[in-house]
Amino acid sequence: MKDALYEEIVSLLSLDFAQNYNVLDIGCGGGDFLGTLSDTIGSKSMLVGIDEMDDQIISAKERYPGIGFHHEKFIDSLCYEDNSFDIVVSIDTMECVPDKTALLEEIYRILRPGGKVLFAHWDWDTQVYNSEHKACIRKFVAEFSDWQQDWMETCDGQMGRQLWGLFEGSGIYRGKISSFTLLETEYRKGKYGYDRLQDLVGLVEVGSIETAEYEMVCSEMQDLADRKQYFYSLNSYIYIGEPHNKRIQSDAADPRR
Numbered sequence: 001m002k003d004a005l006y007e008e009i010v011s012l013l014s015l016d017f018a019q020n021y022n023v024l025d026i027g028c029g030g031g032d033f034l035g036t037l038s039d040t041i042g043s044k045s046m047l048v049g050i051d052e053m054d055d056q057i058i059s060a061k062e063r064y065p066g067i068g069f070h071h072e073k074f075i076d077s078l079c080y081e082d083n084s085f086d087i088v089v090s091i092d093t094m095e096c097v098p099d100k101t102a103l104l105e106e107i108y109r110i111l112r113p114g115g116k117v118l119f120a121h122w123d124w125d126t127q128v129y130n131s132e133h134k135a136c137i138r139k140f141v142a143e144f145s146d147w148q149q150d151w152m153e154t155c156d157g158q159m160g161r162q163l164w165g166l167f168e169g170s171g172i173y174r175g176k177i178s179s180f181t182l183l184e185t186e187y188r189k190g191k192y193g194y195d196r197l198q199d200l201v202g203l204v205e206v207g208s209i210e211t212a213e214y215e216m217v218c219s220e221m222q223d224l225a226d227r228k229q230y231f232y233s234l235n236s237y238i239y240i241g242e243p244h245n246k247r248i249q250s251d252a253a254d255p256r257r
């Protein structure tokens with residue numbers, strides 16, 4: 001579902017495919033990003049994914065047996081050595097992390113000097129559906145964006161647009177921000193826009209969206225698809241940076257030793 005986004009991320013990392021890298025994916029879900037990366041990276045690379053959901057880790061291990069997946073929840077620390085990763089990636093996870101400052105500091109600690117951090121996040125307020133029912137669509141997009149689903153400890157539907165400020169404002173990274181637009185004209189199961197509309201059943205069940213307006217929009221989407229007029233898009237924002245002013249202290253250079 002997110003293949004094009006993952007390919008964009010791999011391209012932004014500007015990897016030398018003959019090299020080996022130590023890569024950590026925080027909130028790796030079912031492991032698809034690392035699976036994509038493993039096809040294009042040196043075979044002696046060490047790929048590690050962590051996720052707080054046990055079922056996601058079980059599925060990731062089954063699908064990508066060559067990759068190290070661990071059931072681990074980030075609270076305020078990461079269980080890895082200083083300077084042990086070349087690349088740390090996280091995709092659509094940051095909105096769920098309560099202590100974002102601690103996460104940035106821990107990534108700084110485990111990245112080697114000159115290593116890369118890459119965070120990508122959908123900005124849910126940028127969801128676009130072509131529709132005659134403009135008020136309904138605006139409401140659906142806002143409700144989805146503000147929806148803290150059961151598996152989320154915290155949420156922020158505008159996380160995408162905040163990545164730049166979080167990283168650059170921390171003072172410990174220097175980088176750049178770019179955007180990726182997912183654009184779909186097909187309305188069927190497995191497509192992002194279709195599946196997100198199905199997700200809204202959860203908001204119908206709790207009464208935030210009325211059944212009649214939901215059914216009206218679903219029927220309109222099918223009708224638009226039949227007439228080749230269905231259109232959906234969503235923006236992801238992607239921060240890529242390096243730890244700022246990070247050097248490994250050698251014993252000889254450290255006067256306190």
Ligand SMILES: C[S@@+](CC[C@H](N)C(=O)[O-])C[C@H]1O[C@@H](n2cnc3c(N)ncnc32)[C@H](O)[C@@H]1O
Pocket residue numbers: 002026027028029030033050051052053056072073074075090091092093096097
């Ligand atoms: C929206 S999913 C994204 C999964 C994957 N990165 C992808 O590209 O599809 C967010 C994932 O982050 C995980 N997650 C959320 N908070 C976490 C935390 N504090 N520590 C580890 N994993 C976390 C969730 O379990 C979930 O699998």
